[in-house]
Amino acid sequence: MYELFFQKFNEKVALSPQEQEQIKVYLTPKKLRKRQYLLQEGDVCKSIAFVEKGALRAYTVDENMNEHIIQFAIESWTISDLFSYLTAEPATYNIDSLEDAELVLITRSAHEELLRTQPKYETYIRLLITGAYIALQRRLSSNISQPAEERYTRFTDTYPAIAQRVPQHMIASYLGLTPETLSRIRKKMAERR
Amino acid sequence: MYELFFQKFNEKVALSPQEQEQIKVYLTPKKLRKRQYLLQEGDVCKSIAFVEKGALRAYTVDENMNEHIIQFAIESWTISDLFSYLTAEPATYNIDSLEDAELVLITRSAHEELLRTQPKYETYIRLLITGAYIALQRRLSSNISQPAEERYTRFTDTYPAIAQRVPQHMIASYLGLTPETLSRIRKKMAERR
DNA sequence: TTTCTCCCTTGATAAATGTCAAGGTTCTTT
DNA sequence: AAAGAACCTTGACATTTATCAAGGGAGAAA
The missing domain is CATH 2.60.120.10 (Jelly Rolls)
Known part of the structure; x- marks a missing residue:
């Protein structure tokens, strides 16, 4: 212990x-x-x-x-x-x-x-x-x-272990966004690649 | 000294x-x-x-x-x-x-x-x-x-001495706003009273 | 399995904030 | 005094983000 x-x-x-x-x-x-x-x-x-x-x-x-x-x-x-x-x-x-x-x-x-x-x-x-x-x-x-998307990227880069473990709407809350906005940002990022 | x-x-x-x-x-x-x-x-x-x-x-x-x-x-x-x-x-x-x-x-x-x-x-x-x-x-x-106006109010309430001493555009920058937005927020606040 | 949460997504629309451009004031420097 | 810089404001417009509403999927609980 x-x-x-x-x-x-x-x-x-x-x-x-x-x-x-x-x-x-x-x-x-x-x-x-x-x-x-x-x-x-x-x-x-x-x-x-x-x-x-x-x-x-x-x-x-x-x-x-x-x-x-x-x-x-x-x-x-x-x-x-x-x-x-x-x-x-x-x-x-x-x-x-x-x-x-x-x-x-x-x-x-x-x-x-x-x-x-x-x-x-x-x-x-x-x-x-x-x-x-x-x-x-x-x-x-x-x-x-930074705008929302860069804040999100910074978060996932800085804390990948947390990003994988917690629900997305909590990451949105941490970043000062609504869950809907984060969902749309992720969609745009996914479409770009 | x-x-x-x-x-x-x-x-x-x-x-x-x-x-x-x-x-x-x-x-x-x-x-x-x-x-x-x-x-x-x-x-x-x-x-x-x-x-x-x-x-x-x-x-x-x-x-x-x-x-x-x-x-x-x-x-x-x-x-x-x-x-x-x-x-x-x-x-x-x-x-x-x-x-x-x-x-x-x-x-x-x-x-x-x-x-x-x-x-x-x-x-x-x-x-x-x-x-x-x-x-x-x-x-x-x-x-x-908090939305921008409440952040601004919190700032001036918490740090009145600073709010009086530094240019407005720096307060905007501190709050994560453009100078134009802070100017408009102040105008709205002034019109309300 | 079925039901029930929780979570995520999407659409339509509204609200907030940013950008670009211009003008005016005050203060500083020359 | 004149020139210049810094600062604030305002307007028109674009972009970003929030709100409201609905539906579907995955996992937990019954």
């Missing part, structure tokens, strides 16, 4: 076996069924979730009941409503599972304790968030500067 | 006078004239810039020579091409000054040295990037889920 978690941790910051044991104590495993919620809007986000297996999404729901996908997370990715997690304010995102999933949770109190006692954990978190920030900046850049 | 920088640093992580002096050694002041580049696409981003005074922007230029603004930075904000800064790869963003500006620079070697020697610096950076990540996620969420 936690194999993938510690593999990825060690890729960022090398841990001694002892350090690894010390950190392990603060981790909580959790299984999630397909369609099950990890977090619902309005609740406080109680943990960061590292995905050992499965696929999840974070999304908002607008006044017309349309879902807007903020993030996908598959194996070795981390997902949460970070603002809610850090401030204990009500979450603005929903997080649910797209497949049966196995997660490694770090609760807020564990997080705080790890930050206090394990300097390498702080480094891990810093690098984790830095990487997420850079990826998000690129996605935003694509969103404000 | 560095007053605002240390004020903001202390708001995130409290420093003793000695720690402050130790950190000060690694900082470089820099003045920038309006329209002057801090970074040009293709160069390596050599420093993070904290804005003591003035206003800057980071942006990309697409094949049609259209500019797309990734970020604004006014007093107390930090700006850089983080990916280029951390990896020493060529920058994909341009950064230039919208007004005469006074900056505090942290070069990559200073950054690495500070990370090695000053645990509070790592905490500062972690909190800085976490805040930037959360803000960026909200901007993205707005971009994929």
